Amino acid sequence: MASSLPLSGTVWSRMATRPPASAARWSPARLSARKATRRELAALLARSRFLRGYGMRLHAVSDAACTLAVPFRRAFERPGGTVNGPVFMAAADCAMWLAIKRHIGLEHDAVTSELNTAILNAARRQTVYCTARVLKTGKRIIYGIAECHDGKGRLFTHHTVTYSRLA
Secondary structure, three states, X not given: OOOOOOXXXXXXXXXXXXXXXXXXXXXXXXXXXXXXXXXXXXXXXXXXXXXXXXXXXXXXXXXXXXXEEEOOOHHHEEOOOEEOHHHHHHHHHHHHHHHHHHHHOOOOOEEEEEXXXXXXXXXXXXXXXXXEEEEEEOOOEEEEEEEEEOOOOOEEEEEEEEEEEOO
């Protein structure tokens, strides 16, 4: 049964042109915050206590990507002489966090809501690099990928990462 309400009525016209109540929080101006600089991202990484055990350092930053270096530590070694999976996951999560801060600015917060990891090759007693790229920045959700690799580009892991913006 079709609705008998007209779509061009006065109430509909007001609803279609009035921004939602949440529009003030998520205005286009707020979405286009000043990008964080390399120096600001390095300082954020250095003062983040939850990451200190990994020894991560900012390796490269561009508009397209953020790359971290995770120097090998014996604590990362699992039986068999390979770097353990949680190191890759922490690197991917942190690299994405910094890439997102680069896009939305340091004053805005977002948290990991989903992280999927595919381990493709083993890393053995070497520095692991992790490069993250933001693919889509929405009002509430930010989606991207991260890849851990060696200095020559040999891929260790591939990650898909979803972050949720905090209000």
